[in-house]
Amino acid sequence: MTSPESREPQPPASRRIAQALRSAIESGELRAGAKLPSERALAEQYGTARNTAREAVRLLSEQGLVKAEHGRGVFVREPQRLFRFGSDRYSLKNRESGLTPFRLEAKKQGKTARIDVVSIANEVPPADVAERLGVPGDVASVVHRENHYYADEEPVQIVSTYLRWSEAEGTLLTQPKTGPNGIYGRLEDLGHVMTTIRDEITARMPSPHETAVLGLSPGVPVLEVLHTSFDQDGEAFEVSRYVHRADVTGLKYDLPVQ
Amino acid sequence: MTSPESREPQPPASRRIAQALRSAIESGELRAGAKLPSERALAEQYGTARNTAREAVRLLSEQGLVKAEHGRGVFVREPQRLFRFGSDRYSLKNRESGLTPFRLEAKKQGKTARIDVVSIANEVPPADVAERLGVPGDVASVVHRENHYYADEEPVQIVSTYLRWSEAEGTLLTQPKTGPNGIYGRLEDLGHVMTTIRDEITARMPSPHETAVLGLSPGVPVLEVLHTSFDQDGEAFEVSRYVHRADVTGLKYDLPVQ
DNA sequence: AAGTGGTCTAGACCACACT
DNA sequence: GTGTGGTCTAGACCACTTC
Numbered sequence: 001m002t003s004p005e006s007r008e009p010q011p012p013a014s015r016r017i018a019q020a021l022r023s024a025i026e027s028g029e030l031r032a033g034a035k036l037p038s039e040r041a042l043a044e045q046y047g048t049a050r051n052t053a054r055e056a057v058r059l060l061s062e063q064g065l066v067k068a069e070h071g072r073g074v075f076v077r078e079p080q081r082l083f084r085f086g087s088d089r090y091s092l093k094n095r096e097s098g099l100t101p102f103r104l105e106a107k108k109q110g111k112t113a114r115i116d117v118v119s120i121a122n123e124v125p126p127a128d129v130a131e132r133l134g135v136p137g138d139v140a141s142v143v144h145r146e147n148h149y150y151a152d153e154e155p156v157q158i159v160s161t162y163l164r165w166s167e168a169e170g171t172l173l174t175q176p177k178t179g180p181n182g183i184y185g186r187l188e189d190l191g192h193v194m195t196t197i198r199d200e201i202t203a204r205m206p207s208p209h210e211t212a213v214l215g216l217s218p219g220v221p222v223l224e225v226l227h228t229s230f231d232q233d234g235e236a237f238e239v240s241r242y243v244h245r246a247d248v249t250g251l252k253y254d255l256p257v258q
Numbered sequence: 259m260t261s262p263e264s265r266e267p268q269p270p271a272s273r274r275i276a277q278a279l280r281s282a283i284e285s286g287e288l289r290a291g292a293k294l295p296s297e298r299a300l301a302e303q304y305g306t307a308r309n310t311a312r313e314a315v316r317l318l319s320e321q322g323l324v325k326a327e328h329g330r331g332v333f334v335r336e337p338q339r340l341f342r343f344g345s346d347r348y349s350l351k352n353r354e355s356g357l358t359p360f361r362l363e364a365k366k367q368g369k370t371a372r373i374d375v376v377s378i379a380n381e382v383p384p385a386d387v388a389e390r391l392g393v394p395g396d397v398a399s400v401v402h403r404e405n406h407y408y409a410d411e412e413p414v415q416i417v418s419t420y421l422r423w424s425e426a427e428g429t430l431l432t433q434p435k436t437g438p439n440g441i442y443g444r445l446e447d448l449g450h451v452m453t454t455i456r457d458e459i460t461a462r463m464p465s466p467h468e469t470a471v472l473g474l475s476p477g478v479p480v481l482e483v484l485h486t487s488f489d490q491d492g493e494a495f496e497v498s499r500y501v502h503r504a505d506v507t508g509l510k511y512d513l514p515v516q
Numbered sequence: 517a518a519g520t521g522g523t524c525t526a527g528a529c530c531a532c533a534c535t
Numbered sequence: 536g537t538g539t540g541g542t543c544t545a546g547a548c549c550a551c552t553t554c
Binding site for chain 3: 296297298312315326327328329330331332
Binding site for chain 2: 022198201222246247250
């Protein structure tokens with residue numbers, strides 16, 4: 001070696017640009033909603049090709065820090081106030097309001113709620129659902145209800161509810177309008193009183209379909225909740241999969257210890 | 259117009275390549291762990307420049323479907339078995355085992371657990387912590403303990419625990435070894451019996467620091483749990499922030515209804 | 517040495533938003 | 536029309552892995 005320790009290996013130009021922009025955002029120099037310099041301007045400023053500046057912006061976008069808008073520019077993402085789904089959403093006392101938990105939360109935030117019934121069908125259940133509901137995973141043993149939830153016309157979550165076909169067939173559970181107190185009311189008619197629930201939570205990047213339905217921009221993950229309701233006999237009688245957009249959604253669980 | 263409706267606007271080449279690969283993965287043609295064709299091979303196969311094929315791979319990587327390994331190739335990501343953190347992790351009965359919940363779960367999965375105490379310091383709390391702990395957010399009102407958790411030497415989660423400095427000062431709570439039953443044992447000595455807890459859950463993309471500590475590959479989000487412990491008087495006495503890597507971690511909550 | 521992904525250049529044209 | 540991001544080309548060199 002001619003020069004034993006001449007210099008540290010520098011990070012690539014794209015990362016250095018990204019780091020500079022990140023610092024500007026974190027220091028408040030670039031506030032939420034502010035427009036970043038254009039890719040061409042960044043390229044000139046740092047003496048690189050446009051693609052390199054573009055890569056820097058992509059890194060920030062991947063980290064969920066900024067959002068590119070075609071034809072307009074790249075903007076610092078606004079910190080979103082969260083749509084909170086609390087563990088009390090399963091509480092029976094919410095029944096009295098006559099509103100579903102989602103409508104209640106939307107009202108609390110001064111937003112209008114809309115729920116689309118996308119489909120209701122007799123289907124073969126996904127493996128994880130079949131396992132939890134205790135039904136065969138290779139025949140059409142469930143009714144699958146898919147709903148989309150909107151707040152102020154913004155899509156917030158995708159919900160798939162699965163019920164035993166043997167119980168639901170021929171009842172209001174296979175109809176769009178399920179009657180008083182919704183599906184839980186009808187399930188009580190069938191002798192299932194919700195006694196305990198289990199929520200299994202994961203996070204992941206959305207599928208292209210979820211990206212489209214939820215209108216997600218790159219760098220926004222989803223929260224997936226696989227929910228199981230157990231009745232007074234400890235039997236699972238309903239399984240739902242909630243897919244929330246993580247940029248505007250949070251979950252909250254209050255529980256006693258021991 | 260010469261040809262009124264000659265053809266549909268095709269999706270860009272990069273998306274078409276990505277979709278073809280996605281289909282191959284979902285159909286099982288490309289199994290978990292399988293190696294994708296090299297970027298140069300894909301480019302030739304589809305008659306595009308290498309950058310275009312590369313963009314296709316990037317799209318899949320962003321969706322968490324594949325993982326690029328420098329010098330080796332791009333591989334279909336293995337479905338990870340989850341490290342499950344259940345709501346019983348706060349249960350007092352776990353005390354009897356003498357193991358912390360993390361060690362218990364690791365043992366259950368036949369993995370070796372390691373917990374690094376990264377730092378213990380008297381600090382100014384983050385705003386969300388100050389709010390929940392009921393302490394001033396502009397002075398060094400808390401002790402902050404940062405731990406890193408490993409399973410089989412793989413980093414799994416980053417935990418920051420915050421306690422009131424006024425209570426912790428001069429006690430074992432500011433020491434790496436906190437004595438029997440850990441910090442909760444010492445907090446009981448101070449008269450705080452954990453009675454209820456609240457977990458607030460969000461998902462987001464990791465910061466560069468978290469990416470480095472957790473060894474995350476692109477397209478893997480993190481689960482953030484802001485945990486608050488309340489004592490017999492309903493007073494918050496401990497707040498912790500758990501940052502889990504979402505590719506190997508899940509949460510599970512069992513709770514009674516009403 | 518050969519093959520792979522990682523970064524970069526210096527252009528080009530297209531699609532979209534704004535005025 | 537002008538400026539913006541979105542996509543693409545046809546190269547190049549570097550860093551890492553494998554043989």
